[in-house]
Amino acid sequence: AQSVTQPDIHITVSEGASLELRCNYSYGATPYLFWYVQSPGQGLQLLLKYFSGDTLVQGIKGFEAEFKRSQSSFNLRKPSVHWSDAAEYFCAVGDPTGTASKLTFGTGTRLQVTL
Amino acid sequence: KAGVTQTPRYLIKTRGQQVTLSCSPISGHRSVSWYQQTPGQGLQFLFEYFSETQRNKGNFPGRFSGRQFSNSRSEMNVSTLELGDSALYLCASSFDSFSGNTIYFGEGSWLTVV
Numbered sequence: 292a293q294s295v296t297q298p299d300i301h302i303t304v305s306e307g308a309s310l311e312l313r314c315n316y317s318y319g320a321t322p323y324l325f326w327y328v329q330s331p332g333q334g335l336q337l338l339l340k341y342f343s344g345d346t347l348v349q350g351i352k353g354f355e356a357e358f359k360r361s362q363s364s365f366n367l368r369k370p371s372v373h374w375s376d377a378a379e380y381f382c383a384v385g386d387p388t389g390t391a392s393k394l395t396f397g398t399g400t401r402l403q404v405t406l
Numbered sequence: 407k408a409g410v411t412q413t414p415r416y417l418i419k420t421r422g423q424q425v426t427l428s429c430s431p432i433s434g435h436r437s438v439s440w441y442q443q444t445p446g447q448g449l450q451f452l453f454e455y456f457s458e459t460q461r462n463k464g465n466f467p468g469r470f471s472g473r474q475f476s477n478s479r480s481e482m483n484v485s486t487l488e489l490g491d492s493a494l495y496l497c498a499s500s501f502d503s504f505s506g507n508t509i510y511f512g513e514g515s516w517l518t519v520v
Contacts, residue, residue, distance in 0.1 A: 323506065327511070332513075333513055333514075334410075334496055334511040334512050334513040334514050335496065335498075335511040336511070337508060337509075337510070340508060342506055381449065383449075387506070389462070392437055392438075392439035392451075392454040392462070392498060392500055392509050393439070393451050393454060393462050393464075394451065394509070395451075396448060396449040396450075397448075398448050399448065399449075
């Protein structure tokens with residue numbers, strides 16, 4: 292069975308600093324990979340996704356993620372964090388042989404941004 | 407283009423009651439899935455419907471059920487509510503059921519069981 296690990300429960304960064312959120316997955320082959328963001332009281336917004344091809348993926352709001360097959364990782368990065376980025380971030384994997392909607396999520400990383 | 411719409415947004419129910427949550431997918435999307443989000447268990451897949459048929463089911467008891475209508479709108483029902491059913495229930499839609507399609511989430515329905 293596939294699984295996702297987000298080792299950092301909570302991260303605090305200063306506004307303007309760079310950010311990297313870690314995500315490791317367990318899956319027999321290369322899964323589909325996603326990063327979602329959730330603001331308090333809100334649903335999930337897709338930041339970016341990786342299906343195949345270029346391992347560096349650009350998303351919305353200035354985020355990018357890099358797929359590293361050898362490390363089973365899909366870390367999310369942003370060069371300069373804004374206060375509005377404070378939210379909870381979820382990494383998710385999908386089974387390319389399964390249905391689109393059955394995603395397995397990590398436990399999330401809560402990002403706090405200090406001014 | 408309207409997003410995924412869920413109603414009601416907030417509701418409080420008493421243990422033992424049942425609840426029905428509604429979801430309208432993005433126009434043109436035929437696949438609807440449901441997730442439960444709790445602080446303890448995180449985000450867990452409940453089930454997926456496509457063309458009025460349940461395509462996939464997560465590991466939840468039979469008290470949790472759903473259905474999809476011909477216009478792709480979906481409802482989920484939880485019977486005999488337990489305190490542990492208190493959660494944010496998220497609906498998501500995608501164009502079809504095939505892997506590789508992006509799924510879009512609604513803002514959720516907050517259920518509190520007292």
